[in-house]
Amino acid sequence: xxxxxxxxxxxxxxxxxxxxxxxxxxxxxxxxxxxxxxxxxxxxxxxxxxxxxxxxxxxxxxxxxxxxxxxxxxxxxxxxxxxxxxxxxxxxxxxxxxxxxxxxxxxxxxxxxxxxxxxxxxxxxxxxxxxxxxxxxxxxxxxxxxxxxxxxxxxxxxxxxxxxxxxxxxxxxxxxxxxxxxxxxxxxxxxxxxxxxxxxxxxxxxxxxxxxxxxxxxxxxxxxxxxxxxxxxxxxxxxxxxxxxxxxxxxxxxxxxxxxxxxxxxxxxxxxxxxxxxxxxxxxxxxxxxxxxxxxxxxxxxxxxxxxxxxxxxxxx
Amino acid sequence: xxxxxxxxxxxxxxxxxxxxxxxxxxxxxxxxxxxxxxxxxxxxxxxxxxxxxxxxxxxxxxxxxxxxxxxxxxxxxxxxxxxxxxxxxxxxxxxxxxxxxxxxxxxxxxxxxxxxxxxxxxxxxxxxxxxxxxxxxxxxxxxxxxxxxxxxxxxxxxxxxxxxxxxxxxxxxxxxxxxxxxxxxxxxxxxxxxxxxxxxxxxxxxxxxxxxxxxxxxxxxxxxxxxxxxxxxxxxxxxxxxxxxxxxxxxxxxxxxxxxxxxxxxxxxxxxxxxxxxxxxxxxxxxxxx
Numbered sequence: 001x002x003x004x005x006x007x008x009x010x011x012x013x014x015x016x017x018x019x020x021x022x023x024x025x026x027x028x029x030x031x032x033x034x035x036x037x038x039x040x041x042x043x044x045x046x047x048x049x050x051x052x053x054x055x056x057x058x059x060x061x062x063x064x065x066x067x068x069x070x071x072x073x074x075x076x077x078x079x080x081x082x083x084x085x086x087x088x089x090x091x092x093x094x095x096x097x098x099x100x101x102x103x104x105x106x107x108x109x110x111x112x113x114x115x116x117x118x119x120x121x122x123x124x125x126x127x128x129x130x131x132x133x134x135x136x137x138x139x140x141x142x143x144x145x146x147x148x149x150x151x152x153x154x155x156x157x158x159x160x161x162x163x164x165x166x167x168x169x170x171x172x173x174x175x176x177x178x179x180x181x182x183x184x185x186x187x188x189x190x191x192x193x194x195x196x197x198x199x200x201x202x203x204x205x206x207x208x209x210x211x212x213x214x215x216x217x218x219x220x221x222x223x224x225x226x227x228x229x230x231x232x233x234x235x236x237x238x239x240x241x242x243x244x245x246x247x248x249x250x251x252x253x254x255x256x257x258x259x260x261x262x263x264x265x266x267x268x269x270x271x272x273x274x275x276x277x278x279x280x281x282x283x284x285x286x287x288x289x290x291x292x293x294x295x296x297x298x299x300x301x302x303x304x305x306x307x308x309x310x311x312x313x314x315x316x317x
Numbered sequence: 318x319x320x321x322x323x324x325x326x327x328x329x330x331x332x333x334x335x336x337x338x339x340x341x342x343x344x345x346x347x348x349x350x351x352x353x354x355x356x357x358x359x360x361x362x363x364x365x366x367x368x369x370x371x372x373x374x375x376x377x378x379x380x381x382x383x384x385x386x387x388x389x390x391x392x393x394x395x396x397x398x399x400x401x402x403x404x405x406x407x408x409x410x411x412x413x414x415x416x417x418x419x420x421x422x423x424x425x426x427x428x429x430x431x432x433x434x435x436x437x438x439x440x441x442x443x444x445x446x447x448x449x450x451x452x453x454x455x456x457x458x459x460x461x462x463x464x465x466x467x468x469x470x471x472x473x474x475x476x477x478x479x480x481x482x483x484x485x486x487x488x489x490x491x492x493x494x495x496x497x498x499x500x501x502x503x504x505x506x507x508x509x510x511x512x513x514x515x516x517x518x519x520x521x522x523x524x525x526x527x528x529x530x531x532x533x534x535x536x537x538x539x540x541x542x543x544x545x546x547x548x549x550x551x552x553x554x555x556x557x558x559x560x561x562x563x564x565x566x567x568x569x570x571x572x573x574x575x576x577x578x579x580x581x582x583x584x585x586x587x588x589x590x591x592x593x594x595x596x597x598x599x600x601x602x603x604x605x606x607x
Contacts, residue, residue, distance in 0.1 A: 015428075026454065026482065104354060106589075115539070124366050274452050278454045287456050294453040
């Protein structure tokens with residue numbers, strides 16, 4: 001304990017390269033962005049700069065397109081529970097003792113590992129109503145069944161599974177169907193299901209004490225009982241971690257897809273909050289307003305994370 | 318929990334009951350797994366097959382090309398400077414990875430193995446920034462690069478991406494699992510903090526460092542948003558930005574676009590297969606402290 005005092009100087013030396021970069025490219029920009037969100041800074045109008053107080057934020061709350069894009073972002077997040085549940089099922093399947101498990105694991109992990117612009121361009125082609133294999137298969141299937149149905153137009157369609165209206169917030173039965181947002185969810189589930197969440201579940205499954213299963217077996221528990229009363233509660237911390245991270249990621253998501261696959265359309269149905277920030281900042285050059293949106297997004301994420309923590313900790317009691 | 322990264326390849330042992338299941342059950346399990354594998358693989362298979370088709374056949378919907386056209390791949394290089402996209406992506410990702418790993422190792426050592434006043438406060442500051450959406454930093458970093466005349470340059474692409482709190486956080490968690498007795502023994506022998514760092518901690522943290530390097534490289538190889546904003550000139554285009562350009566300008570040539578996509582993800586697949594062991598450990602490590 002005596003030499004602890006001497007640690008300060010070396011600590012500064014070890015920390016400096018990272019800390020200086022951290023200040024310049026993370027912490028500093030953060031404060032800068034907060035300041036900008038209270039201004040009307042617009043790159044297209046050099047020299048004109050005013051403080052507008054909470055003006056951007058009050059504008060935002062009455063900005064109808066922001067409301068729509070918030071709904072879009074939340075809509076796209078319905079893929080999250082599907083994906084998490086799927087990851088858990090896959091992990092349970094993969095944790096069995098079977099030959100060739102490594103091969104299966106690698107295959108399932110492939111989409112999340114290679115995800116990015118190239119795969120989005122691939123999915124854009126897959127969803128194409130003219131030559132995409134998905135609609136080709138669907139149309140053949142309908143034909144085979146002699147059903148008079150049309151395959152969805154996917155990325156070109158504003159239809160959605162919840163029949164949400166596109167003009168205003170509300171429902172419209174005419175909008176019922178499968179459209180761009182549903183296509184993005186399908187792609188997201190395909191990409192994420194065998195990815196990191198599945199690996200986390202696999203690791204967590206190995207940590208479940210075998211005695212619990214043996215005890216359940218002795219009590220004559222069925223497979224389902226064992227899952228409900230042993231596996232699921234034992235995996236709760238992992239599920240909690242995955243849910244928290246997915247919700248944080250979900251609110252920030254949607255930029256790449258919108259930029260590469262849909263340009264935010266049709267009719268803005270795939271514009272998420274992060275794509276809106278990009279549009280405001282780098283297409284309309286309204287840096288002040290865009291910064292305000294990004295801080296509101298941060299506040300939403302922060303509140304959601306706090307709520308998640310509260311709920312998660314209550315379950316622990 | 319603290320040791321969950323040490324779980325090794327023997328994870329198959331889980332749930333491996335006592336009695337082996339009957340062959341019919343085994344066959345059923347394989348059938349389910351193969352079915353899911355096919356669903357996973359189908360888009361990739363379509364991509365590869367389409368990349369070998371003549372353009373006329375893309376819309377004809379026959380799954381297998383009637384005549385295989387490997388020259389589609391060469392054609393991509395003729396239409397866009399694809400080799401240069403490769404170079405830019407790898408060059409930028411390699412630099413970011415080097416800077417990120419190097420500075421993160423040093424900082425993680427300061428957080429995990431040295432004691433100094435204010436350490437926990439500074440660490441909390443690092444952690445707090447992990448929660449902040451990347452888009453918040455986008456505008457100020459962009460403005461900063463424009464001010465420093467680094468907009469539309471390699472340095473502007475590399476430097477702002479090189480300092481994230483994540484690497485420091487991850488390596489600190491890794492270094493905390495190394496027994497403290499080791500560096501205390503070295504310190505008693507009169508070793509300087511640098512010697513402790515380089516000769517004691519770094520060799521033991523190797524797996525964590527490699528994992529971070531792979532993550533960092535992968536992430537920056539596919540990085541899209543920052544390059545999209547930073548790049549104006551053609552010579553700076555990375556693979557994702559170049560792919561977007563290729564798709565929007567030559568988008569009707571689906572066969573060539575697919576050939577480009579295959580070439581885009583091929584290095585990732587090679588990297589993945591050769592580093593699988595480290596990746597699995599690293600992903601589990603990331604969840605150690607939720």
